[in-house]
Amino acid sequence: MPHKPKTLQRRVVARSRLFQVEAVSLRFANGVEVEYERLTPGTGSAGAVLIVPVLDDDTVLLVREYAAGTDRYELGLPKGRVEHGEEPLAAAARELREEVGYAARRLTLLRRVTLAPGYLSHQTQLVLAEELYPAYLEGDEPEALEVVPWPLSDLQGLLACEELTEARSIAALFIVREHLEI
């Protein structure tokens, strides 16, 4: 295991409502010094949850939602922010009701993933939601999300949809398909 570089200096170089960019000066074990930039979510966020809602043992419920980052509608799994002090499963339960209109009798924390650990500190907890029942909760979405059911046994067909691009949704779908042995 390599020896972690020593942080020589850290300073905030840019800040917006949601993001903060830090410049970090590091000295590696071999003496080489570099400066990197890393992005951290603004204060108030404790990471995100991504939920895989499975209905009737095989049907996964996705949402079609406008994505400001890519400026298009994207097909993906429901997700949301975890607030400070909130349990990831509580956040998952809330987002599932708001985005998909279901509650789950069983929520299982599967694993933690990162997006681009080289420059983002962001963490996402993947959550499996099973034994679903209708329980819509009004959220803060600007428009109702379209819920798109898909058989997990046809993951290849889903991956061929041009609207599904999000790596953490794709990873979560594979992980759940293995988990459920579909």
Place this chain on the structure above:
Amino acid sequence: MPHKPKTLQRRVVARSRLFQVEAVSLRFANGVEVEYERLTPGTGSAGAVLIVPVLDDDTVLLVREYAAGTDRYELGLPKGRVEHGEEPLAAAARELREEVGYAARRLTLLRRVTLAPGYLSHQTQLVLAEELYPAYLEGDEPEALEVVPWPLSDLQGLLACEELTEARSIAALFIVREHLEI
């Protein structure tokens, strides 16, 4: 298919060497107006490539690299920036030589993925590299990366490694395992 929201205004609210944050005012088809923040890579970047190098039909070559975003060593697939005007496969060929020390007689573009399309515009092309031969190229890494071979047939064992967290690496490994029918 929903009608895309209309962009009312876009302005840069924060900028650093690598990142740019834009505030975007949108009006949804139902008349609701919101302001979102989106992050775009600085100028000079045309996205990223993530390479899945496969040796001897089953052995995937990963790298252990210090990740400034999470401030720890992470296990993941080799990757790098695509420069403006550069072909993704040319970027993949370069990064493979620099990070893993191999060149490939066969590079295949698998698909494009996004990281968090809700607020990041970032795109990554996944590339399969096969028929490898040693061809190290000096890169700009501050220290040599440790190359970690792993049998793709034991993807479950790899996913159990606490150091592997990156969603796009996990997605790429599953996609290649299906593609190669391992």
